Structures are given as C-alpha cells and as structure tokens.
Amino acid sequence: MAIKIVVNGQDLEVSVSPMKRLLDVLRQDCYLTGTKEGCGEGECGACSVLVDGEVINSCLVPVCQVEGSEIVTVEGLAENGKLVPVQEAFIKYGAAQCGICIPGMLMAAQALLDSKELSKQTPTRYEIREAIAGNLCRCTGYMKIVDAIEAAALSTLEKK
Amino acid sequence: MTVGQSVNRKEGRDKVTGAAKYVDDYHFQDIWYGKTVRSTVAHAQITGIEFLAGFDWSTVVLADYRDITSRNIVALIYDDQPLLAESLVRHVYEPILLIAAPTKELAELAAKHVHITYKKLPAVLTIEDSLSAEQKIFGDDNVFKSYTVTRGNVEDAFQSAEVVVEETYHVGHQEQLYIETNGIIATAKSDGTILIQGSMQCPYYVHRAIKELFGLPDEKVVVVQNVTGGGFGGKEEFPSVVAGHAALLAKKCGHPVKIVYERGEDFVASTKRHPAVIRHRTGLTRDGRLIAAEIDLTFDGGAYCTLSPVVLSRGVIHALGPYKCPNIRVTGKVVATNTPPNGAFRGFGVPQACFASEMHMENISRKLDISPVELRRKNMLHQGDYTLTGQQLTYSVGTQQVLDAVLERSDYLARRSHKQPELSNKRYGIGLSFYYHGGGFTGSGEEKIKGQAAVELTAEGTVRILTASTEIGQGTRTIFSQIVAQELGLRPEDVEFEENDTSKVPDSGPTVASRTCMVVGRVVQMAAASLKEEMAKRIASLAQCQASEIQFEGRHLLWQKDGEIISVSFAEAAERCMSRTGFLKTTAQYSSPPGIKWDDVTYSGDAYPVYAYAADVVEVEVDMDTFEVKILKVTTATDVGKAINPTLAEGQIEGGTVQALGYGLFEEVAWKDGKILNNRLTNYIIPTSLDIPDMETVLIENPYPYGPYGAKGIGELPMDGGAPALVAAIADAVGAVVTEIPATPERIMEAMEKLAVEA
Numbered sequence: 075m076a077i078k079i080v081v082n083g084q085d086l087e088v089s090v091s092p093m094k095r096l097l098d099v100l101r102q103d104c105y106l107t108g109t110k111e112g113c114g115e116g117e118c119g120a121c122s123v124l125v126d127g128e129v130i131n132s133c134l135v136p137v138c139q140v141e142g143s144e145i146v147t148v149e150g151l152a153e154n155g156k157l158v159p160v161q162e163a164f165i166k167y168g169a170a171q172c173g174i175c176i177p178g179m180l181m182a183a184q185a186l187l188d189s190k191e192l193s194k195q196t197p198t199r200y201e202i203r204e205a206i207a208g209n210l211c212r213c214t215g216y217m218k219i220v221d222a223i224e225a226a227a228l229s230t231l232e233k234k
Numbered sequence: 235m236t237v238g239q240s241v242n243r244k245e246g247r248d249k250v251t252g253a254a255k256y257v258d259d260y261h262f263q264d265i266w267y268g269k270t271v272r273s274t275v276a277h278a279q280i281t282g283i284e285f286l287a288g289f290d291w292s293t294v295v296l297a298d299y300r301d302i303t304s305r306n307i308v309a310l311i312y313d314d315q316p317l318l319a320e321s322l323v324r325h326v327y328e329p330i331l332l333i334a335a336p337t338k339e340l341a342e343l344a345a346k347h348v349h350i351t352y353k354k355l356p357a358v359l360t361i362e363d364s365l366s367a368e369q370k371i372f373g374d375d376n377v378f379k380s381y382t383v384t385r386g387n388v389e390d391a392f393q394s395a396e397v398v399v400e401e402t403y404h405v406g407h408q409e410q411l412y413i414e415t416n417g418i419i420a421t422a423k424s425d426g427t428i429l430i431q432g433s434m435q436c437p438y439y440v441h442r443a444i445k446e447l448f449g450l451p452d453e454k455v456v457v458v459q460n461v462t463g464g465g466f467g468g469k470e471e472f473p474s475v476v477a478g479h480a481a482l483l484a485k486k487c488g489h490p491v492k493i494v495y496e497r498g499e500d501f502v503a504s505t506k507r508h509p510a511v512i513r514h515r516t517g518l519t520r521d522g523r524l525i526a527a528e529i530d531l532t533f534d535g536g537a538y539c540t541l542s543p544v545v546l547s548r549g550v551i552h553a554l555g556p557y558k559c560p561n562i563r564v565t566g567k568v569v570a571t572n573t574p575p576n577g578a579f580r581g582f583g584v585p586q587a588c589f590a591s592e593m594h595m596e597n598i599s600r601k602l603d604i605s606p607v608e609l610r611r612k613n614m615l616h617q618g619d620y621t622l623t624g625q626q627l628t629y630s631v632g633t634q635q636v637l638d639a640v641l642e643r644s645d646y647l648a649r650r651s652h653k654q655p656e657l658s659n660k661r662y663g664i665g666l667s668f669y670y671h672g673g674g675f676t677g678s679g680e681e682k683i684k685g686q687a688a689v690e691l692t693a694e695g696t697v698r699i700l701t702a703s704t705e706i707g708q709g710t711r712t713i714f715s716q717i718v719a720q721e722l723g724l725r726p727e728d729v730e731f732e733e734n735d736t737s738k739v740p741d742s743g744p745t746v747a748s749r750t751c752m753v754v755g756r757v758v759q760m761a762a763a764s765l766k767e768e769m770a771k772r773i774a775s776l777a778q779c780q781a782s783e784i785q786f787e788g789r790h791l792l793w794q795k796d797g798e799i800i801s802v803s804f805a806e807a808a809e810r811c812m813s814r815t816g817f818l819k820t821t822a823q824y825s826s827p828p829g830i831k832w833d834d835v836t837y838s839g840d841a842y843p844v845y846a847y848a849a850d851v852v853e854v855e856v857d858m859d860t861f862e863v864k865i866l867k868v869t870t871a872t873d874v875g876k877a878i879n880p881t882l883a884e885g886q887i888e889g890g891t892v893q894a895l896g897y898g899l900f901e902e903v904a905w906k907d908g909k910i911l912n913n914r915l916t917n918y919i920i921p922t923s924l925d926i927p928d929m930e931t932v933l934i935e936n937p938y939p940y941g942p943y944g945a946k947g948i949g950e951l952p953m954d955g956g957a958p959a960l961v962a963a964i965a966d967a968v969g970a971v972v973t974e975i976p977a978t979p980e981r982i983m984e985a986m987e988k989l990a991v992e993a
Contacts, residue, residue: 107259108252110463112413113497117915120413148252157250165246168881171889172707173249174414174463180250203923210915212411212464213707215892216923217931218885 077141081106082150092138096130097121099137100147108148108177112210119209122178123147129185131208148177151184159233160184160226167222171213179209183223187230196227237720237943240881244711244726245461257417257432257460258494265419266295268483268493269341271331271348272503273323276359276572276908277371278352280321283331289347294335295487302482304449308474308538309442312378315538315575317447317478323352324371325537325574326908327502329475334483334491357572359908361511361534364569371537372570378535379543379568381550383837385622386561391526395517399598403514403590404974407903408507408896410579411920414463416473416504417494420480426450428481431458434473435465435704436744441736443474444481459734465706466893467578470746471541472504501913505577506903508533508545508568512553512590517561522604524559524613531587533568536575542568545576547676549583551841552954554622555591556633556670557613562622573908578746580890581953584671585897589975592667592958597971606962607646610637610668624838627845630946632873632936636849637668639871639932644851650966659858662866663967667959668849672842673938673947674749677832680824680843685743687757689718689765690819691812692730695805697722697765700732700819702742703754708949709882710750714758716878717942721762723786724804740821748846748947751878753824755942760822768820772811773802827940844938846946848872850891850959856967861979863899863964865925868956871932875946884931887952891929894956896921902976 076089081104088103100106100123109132112120116131123132124146151158160183163169170176186197186205197205202223203216211219248254283298285291299306299318306320307313319330331348335341358369364376372378392398418432428444437457444455457477462469476493484491495503510533517526531549535542550566581588599606615621617631641647649664674680688700697718705711715729732738742754770781773791777784777800785792791807793800802810811818832839853866870887877883900919904911912918937944957975965971970985 101259106252107255110256110414111258112415113915115497115914115916118413118497148250152251157247161250164250165242168240168243168885170243170246170249171709171885172412172414172462172464173245173254174256174412176249177252199928207922207924210413210920210922212413212466212893212920213889214885215888215890215921215929216926217888217929218881220923220928 077137079137079140079142080144082146088137090137093136095133096135096137096140097132100132106147106149110174110177112174119178119182120175122181122209124181124185127185127188129182148180151180158184159229160187160223163222163226167218167225169214169219169222175209175211179206179211179219182206182209183226186223187227196224196231199224235720236716236726237878240879241712241716241726243709244715245705254461256414256463257419260419260431262490264489266334266336266487266489266491267338267341268480268491269333269345270329270479271333271345273319273326273328273330275323275352275354276326276357277355278323279355280319280323280330280350281353282351284349286347286349289344293340294333294344295483297332297482297486298330301486302447305446307446308478309446310471310540311543312539315540317475325572327574328537329479332479332483334487357908359571359573361509361532361569361571364571365532371572376570377567378539378570379546381547381566381837383550383564383622385624388526388528388561388563391561392517395526396520397518397602398515399518399594399601400515401594401597401973403512403593405586405589406509406975407576408579408901409501409903409918410466410468412464412466412468415495415497415500416469416476418473418476418480419490419492420477420484421490422481422485427454427456429456430477430481431460432473432477433462433469434459435462435469435706435746437702437704437734437736438741439471439744440474440477443478447478447481457736459704462704462706466580467582467746468504469706470578470744472577497915498913501918502574502910505540505575507579508535508542508576508583508586510534510586512586514590514594516594516598518598518602522602522609522612524557525561527554527559527562529553529564531566533586534571534573534576535568536571536573538575540575540577542576544676545578545583549587551623551672551676552584552587553591555588556615556668556847558615558619559622564622580893581950582747584950584954585894585957588669588954589957592669592955593961593971593973596962596965600971606666607641614668621841623841625840630844630875630936630938632847632934635934635936636847636871636873639934640849640851640869643871643930643932644869646851649853660855661858661967662853662855663963663965664851664853665959665962665966666849666851667955667962669955670845670847671748671951671954672845673752674843675747676841677834680753681826683743685754685757685824686740686821687742687754687761688740688819688821689758689761690817691808695808696728696730697724698730698732699758700739701754701758702734702736702739703750704734704745706745708750708886709879710745712882713751713755713878717755717759718762721759722766722804724789728789748949748951750949751945752938752941752947755945756940757822757824759942761820764820764822765818768818769807769811773807776810843940844946846873846875846948846951848951848955850955852956852959852963854960854963854967856964856982861982863977865895865927865960867927869930870952871934872948872951873934873936874948875938875941876935876944877933878943878945880933883933883948886948887931888929890950890952891956892921892926894953895926895960898957898960898975898977900976
C-alpha cells in the first residue's frame with residue numbers, strides 16, 4: 075500500500091504494509107537510521123520523532139496513522155549542515171556519551187523549545203526534566219543533558 | 235594546554251546529527267538474520283529437538299553445536315561455557331539452536347516451530363542451595379573460586395574488642411541496561427576469514443573467542459568495533475557469544491548474518507551483576523577504632539564461570555573499604571547456580587562489597603553512637619597506611635580531601651542536625667558514603683596483558699592513534715587525542731584514530747577495569763613521546779642542531795640557530811620526517827610503576843598501582859505512609875588524580891552515580907523457577923530524569939605519578955558509593971537500616987518492623 079508522508083520537509087510515498095511501524099519505515103524505507111530502537115514498547119524514547127510538532131515514540135505508531143503528517147527526525151534538525159542550538163549545546167555541555175539515546179532526546183528537547191509557552195521565558199530545570207522524562211539515558215545521569223537544554227533554551231529565547 | 239580543558243567530544247557532531255553508525259544501522263544487500271532458540275528450563279537433559287510441520291524448513295538454515303569445527307566454548311577463563319548446549323542445559327535461556335533466514339520475521343517464525351523436549355533435573359537456584367551442595371552442578375562443592383586474605387591475628391584481636399558488631403547484607407542482580415542492545419554482523423569470506431563487526435567493549439576478546447571456535451590463526455579473524463551504544467561491562471565478555479552465533483550461521487548459510495537482540499532477549503540472554511550475601515563481623519574499641527574484622531562474601535556466579543573469579547577477587551580486596559584494620563580475615567567464594575551466568579558490570583564486585591561495608595559503618599555508628607563522619611575520620615586510610623592486602627599507600631591518597639569536600643559542599647553537618655516537620659508525613663534524611671576503587675587490573679594483571687598502543691604520522695601531516703581501547707561513550711577518543719596533542723604541541727582536532735579493527739590496531743588490552751585513561755592513556759602518552767623524540771632526531775639531523783633543542787609548540791617545531799628562532803609547521807616537519815621511510819610510527823607497551831609487588835598465592839601486596847577515592851552525600855525525603863523515597867540532592871567529591879577533560883570526568887561520575895542510585899532504590903530482577911519475570915523496561919525500572927535531582931560534582935586532583943598527566947581511573951568508582959549513601963539517608967529519615975537493596979518500600983517497612991520488635 076502506498077502511503078504519503080512528509081519526512082524532514084520532503085514529500086515521500088512509501089509502499090509498505092500500513093501496519094509497519096513508523097520506526098521501521100524511517101530506518102528501512104527512508105534510510106534514516108538516526109532514529110534508534112531501544113525497547114520496542116515505548117518506554118525508552120530512543121525512537122522519538124516529531125509528528126506534526128508532537129514528540130511520539132515511532133516504535134508504537136503504525137505508518138498508516140501518520141499518513142499526510144509532517145515528520146521530523148534527528149537528521150532533519152540541522153539545515154545544510156548548520157546545527158540548531160540544541161545540537162550545539164549537546165556538544166558543548168557534554169550531553170552525549172554513548173549517543174544512542176541522543177537522537178530521541180534531541181527531538182524531545184526540540185519539541186520543548188518549539189512549544190508556544192516558551193516564546194516568553196525559558197523553561198525551569200524541572201520543566202526540562204519533565205520534557206525528557208520519556209527518554210531514558212543510562213550514561214549521563216541527565217545532568218549534562220538538562221544543562222544543555224537549559225543553555226539552548228536561553229540562546230533560542232535570545233534570538234526570538 | 236589541552237589536557238585539563240573540557241574540549242568537545244571527538245565524535246560529538248556525529249552523535250547529535252544521527253550520522254554515527256551503530257551496528258543495526260548497517261545493511262548489506264544479501265544479509266540474513268540470525269535467531270537463537272533457547273532453553274526454557276533451568277537444568278535438564280535435552281531429549282529431543284522436533285522441527286514441526288507447517289513451516290517450510292528449506293527456506294532457513296539451522297546450526298547447532300555439531301557445526302562448530304574446533305572447540306564448543308565461549309573462550310574466557312575456565313572454558314566451561316559451551317557456545318551452544320549439547321546434551322545438557324544448565325540455565326533457562328541457554329542457547330541450543332541457531333536459525334538464519336533472509337528476513338527477521340522468517341527466522342522468528344521458524345523458531346516458533348521448534349519444539350525441544352527435556353528430562354528435567356533438580357535445579358540449584360539460590361546461593362543457599364548451592365552452598366548446601368546437595369545438588370552438585372560444578373565440581374564437588376559448586377564453588378567456582380574462593381579466596382582468603384588474612385592480616386594480623388584476628389582471633390586475639392576479637393578477644394580484646396570492647397564492642398562487636400555483626401550484620402549480613404544482601405544485594406541482588408542488576409542489569410547493565412545499555413540503551414543499545416547487543417548486536418553483531420558476521421561475514422564468512424571465501425578465503426576462510428571471518429569478519430565480525432558490532433557493538434562491543436573488547437575486540438580482542440571476540441577475536442580470541444572466534445579463533446577458538448573454529449581453530450583459526452590470528453589473521454583469519456578480523457573484528458571491528460562499531461559505534462557502541464553503552465557497555466558498562468555488559469559488552470565486555472558477552473559479545474563473544476553473539477559473535478560466535480553469528481559467525482557459525484554466516485559460515486553455514488554463506489550470507490553475512492546480523493543478530494541484533496530485541497530488548498526482552500537481551501535482558502534474559504546477557505550477563506548481570508552478581509547477587510551477593512556479605513557478612514561483616516567487626517571488633518572495635520568503645521571509641522570506634524576498628525581492631526578486628528571478619529568479612530565473608532558469597533557471590534552467585536550463575537551457571538558458568540565467565541569472569542566470576544576476577545569479579546570476586548576485586549570484591550574481596552575492596553571488602554573493608556578505605557579503612558585501617560590491623561587484624562582482618564576476608565573470605566570470598568563465588569558459587570554455581572542454574573541461573574544465567576553473571577559477569578562484568580561497572581564496579582566489578584565492588585558495588586556489592588561497598589554496599590555491605592558502608593552500611594556496616596552506618597550500623598557501627600548507630601551501635602556506638604558515634605557520628606558517621608567521626609567514625610570515618612577515626613579509621614580512614616592516609617598516605618603511608620596499609621590496605622588489607624598489606625599494600626602501603628605511598629602517593630595520591632585523597633581520602634581526607636574527598637571527605638572534607640563532600641561535607642563542605644553538601645553542608646552535611648548543618649543539614650544532619652535538621653528538625654523533622656511535626657505535622658508532615660514526610661521525613662528528611664541525609665546519608666554519607668566513603669569509598670575507593672583500584673585502577674587497572676588486579677595484581678599482576680597488567681603485567682600479563684602488556685597493553686600496547688601506537689601513534690603514527692599521516693600523509694596529511696597530522697597524527698593518528700592506533701589502539702584497541704574502544705570508545706563506548708566514556709570519552710576514550712577525546713581524552714586520547716588531548717593527551718597526544720599535549721605531547722606534540724597540537725590541537726585535539728589534529729589527532730585522528732585508526733579504525734578499531736584487530737587487523738589494524740595493536741592489542742591495548744580490554745576496555746574495562748577503569749584502565750582506559752590511566753593505563754592505556756599512559757601508553758598512548760609514551761608512544762607520542764617516542765614519536766616526538768624520533769621526529770626531533772630526524773629534524774635535528776636535517777637542521778644540524780641538537781634534538782633536545784627542538785620544541786613542539788602551537789602546531790610547530792621550533793629551534794634556535796645563530797640566535798634566530800626557526801619554525802617549521804608540524805605538517806611540514808612530518809613530511810620531512812617521512813621523506814625517506816614513507817612513514818613514521820612508534821609503539822609503546824605498558825609496564826608497571828617501579829616497586830609494585832603482588833603475590834597471587836598469598837593474595838598480598840600491591841593489588842593496584844593506585845586507588846581513586848570518593849565520598850557521596852545523598853539527601854532524601856521518605857513518605858512515612860507509603861515508604862516511597864524521593865531523592866532530593868546528591869553531592870559527590872572524587873579524587874581523580876587529574877581530570878584530562880573535566881566535563882567528561884563529571885559525566886562519568888554523574889552517570890555512574892545515577893546507576894548506583896538505581897541499584898540502591900529500584901533495580902531488581904524478579905525470578906521464578908530460574909526465569910526472569912521482568913525482562914522489559916516497563917517492569918525493570920531504571921532512573922528517569924524525574925527520579926534524579928540536580929547533582930553537585932566536586933573534582934579533586936591528587937596526581938598519580940604514573941598516570942598520564944597524573945590521571946587515575948574513575949570509570950567504575952562512581953558506581954560504588956551511591957547505593958550505601960542513599961540507604962544511609964533512608965536510615966537517617968526512618969531510623970532503621972535496610973540491609974538489602976534495592977531499598978523498596980516493602981524492605982523499608984520490614985526494617986522498621988524489625989527495629990520495633992527489637993525495641
């Protein structure tokens with residue numbers, strides 16, 4: 075079955091089973107392997123992507139459910155090789171260690187930064203922790219990740 | 235100076251753009267997928283394997299132990315573990331049969347059509363059952379290995395003790411839970427070479443395991459590490475199993491074979507931290523001085539030996555903690571059970587030992603009514619003191635500094651004398667732990683391994699490091715590039731890495747034991763120093779000056795001639811150095827610091843070249859209705875020797891501490907008849923960002939003269955102290971000491987009931 079989706083700004087049509095997981099469609103049919111699988115049941119968040127601006131676990135979503143939607147993966151964050159502030163901050167603050175949770179973590183962070191409430195003030199550290207609570211990291215203890223998102227929020231707000 | 239700076243992670247950009255390729259991100263046109271059929275019983279004779287009708291068996295390829303051409307073993311210490319079970323299974327989930335198919339779905343469907351029949355044997359499932367040796371499953375006594383360490387006269391000292399404190403502590407399994415599950419791709423080439431790539435800590439362990447399976451020479455096995463999504467010890471020895479399975483299938487089906495475990499399979503199939511029962515009996519003076527100690531540790535090894543003797547050894551040596559006790563006997567054994575084999579996990583026997591010893595300090599402090607701080611101060615090791623193996627600590631002993639720093643930064647003394655809010659059902663508690671961890675291999679280990687590393691000039695006039703030390707998130711590539719850049723007057727970005735491929739890089743020893751920075755980093759530094767010396771020699775002969783006059787600074791080589799400073803760029807100097815030979819490469823090998831002596835027979839002497847020290851303070855709030863624990867704040871102080879990269883060092887400490895808090899508070903494997911009941915992230919709970927508060931991390935630098943720029947190993951240390959500090963904080967809040975982790979609400983309630991009964 076042909077299903078139309080928009081991935082990282084590109085209109086795509088994939089011929090797959092409608093029940094194929096969005097995660098597998100992205101990795102196998104769109105060749106976007108940045109999105110990772112950590113548990114396959116929506117607990118770890120390694121497969122987080124944005125669907126019409128909302129963070130979702132792509133391992134839990136059949137592709138037919140997102141037909142016509144705009145999907146953003148980690149590969150779609152940077153534009154022409156220029157990293158977005160949250161990516162820059164993850165590097166600067168040492169937020170990535172082994173890196174396997176980072177694609178999902180970045181999508182959760184970006185969704186927070188994109189949220190409307192953030193247009194006037196930066197989120198608190200607790201709000202940042204809440205925003206990434208569905209993304210497990212076993213390396214960092216989350217400190218550097220929270221630091222990085224806080225810094226990215228500040229620089230994003232300054233640009234607005 | 236680049237050493238000491240928090241330069242950005244070498245592979246940071248790849249990791250934030252999704253460009254980093256982990257094993258599951260590789261796809262080959264003709265790739266097949268491997269599936270493992272496992273035992274469903276804990277101990278049994280295999281009586282038959284049926285291939286059920288309703289599946290077209292011509293579409294898949296099967297392999298069992300008979301396909302192994304040399305030795306059916308997972309090569310490690312005892313060689314007792316078969317790669318595939320033959321007639322007997324010794325634990326649930328033991329691999330029996332392998333299936334390869336063109337798709338994952340087909341391989342899984344085939345596995346559902348395999349029916350294995352068993353004749354069950356009595357199973358030994360607990361440490362107690364194993365110790366009784368009613369069922370013998372290993373040797374005459376079910377003991378894989380035992381150790382005894384003795385100093386002084388323990389019996390006499392107990393006679394003169396004014397107080398004796400005795401308690402038994404229990405710790406359970408812990409899963410490493412790297413977010414990337416195990417995965418390997420194996421290819422059998424037409425010339426007989428087996429190529430392995432995948433997620434791993436120790437390419438040379440896999441290399442040896444594959445050679446043993448198929449009786450191949452060194453050059454016929456090539457192992458390449460892919461970007462690895464976390465290890466924590468879980469990818470030390472275990473990848474040899476996955477690689478063996480994939481290689482066997484690849485040889486048989488003629489396609490590259492990928493095996494990437496799903497989470498549920500990874501959880502049950504892979505090794506875990508050893509459960510342990512640890513008994514302390516301590517004799518003291520009334521004012522709290524340790525004068526006699528007996529410590530007995532029993533670890534559950536599981537069905538096969540794996541690395542258990544070495545894990546136990548480290549637990550035994552660290553059993554007392556960083557304290558003085560002139561009369562001590564430590565006995566340890568690791569026993570066999572019909573449960574999945576336990577293995578390496580960050581801390582390697584010490585988190586178990588440290589939980590027991592630090593909770594025992596908490597119990598002593600309560601019994602003697604001496605503050606936890608005073609008790610530590612009275613007994614802590616200082617420079618010049620002897621450890622329980624009789625090792626005199628002669629340098630880099632940061633015990634007092636870490637304790638002072640953590641107390642000050644956490645404001646421990648003021649916060650300890652808190653008042654409980656009267657009308658609240660919440661109680662505040664603050665707990666302390668104080669601990670150490672030996673860097674590098676135990677005893678003569680490093681001398682046996684003789685880890686190597688090399689550096690070479692590249693055609694582009696930069697430098698390349700060749701090492702088998704893997705980057706698994708801890709920052710190997712970043713700190714090694716800083717060390718080499720520092721030696722050669724370059725920037726870290728001028729330093730690149732050879733692919734971590736056993737056909738290209740020398741054996742640096744495994745990426746374990748907190749040895750990467752301290753031991754291999756030192757070897758890398760030595761190799762860079764040799765390269766510098768050789769370059770200086772070659773340039774000096776061209777420039778007609780003395781090699782010793784040439785300085786390496788700011789990406790240039792500088793020297794004086796006739797009162798003028800002559801400067802050549804490093805790249806140009808590199809080109810000149812290679813003009814005749816075409817290359818320049820220097821290799822270095824580890825040798826122990828002078829004066830290190832260790833006796834494997836008496837288990838005495840210098841167990842480690844140096845120890846890293848730390849202290850933690852954890853603050854909690856306990857709900858007195860539900861006994862739920864909320865962690866309010868965590869402060870750590872760590873004597874790292876030298877932080878090559880402070881951000882990365884903090885990252886190790888914060889991440890390790892959170893794993894330790896998970897160990898202390900939530901992480902528990904539930905068992906029934908040798909089966910795991912909670913092999914999923916929905917029911918095996920690891921800390922999320924909301925379970926963990928902000929942390930204060932204090933780095934203290936007490937240089938180790940034989941580490942690179944003074945650095946000591948700190949990879950494992952932060953895993954040791956979090957659990958006891960947390961449980962001490964709970965004890966401060968509720969008044970009862972929990973002696974078994976994780977400290978679940980049920981266990982807190984039991985400890986309080988026990989206390990009430992005793993009162």
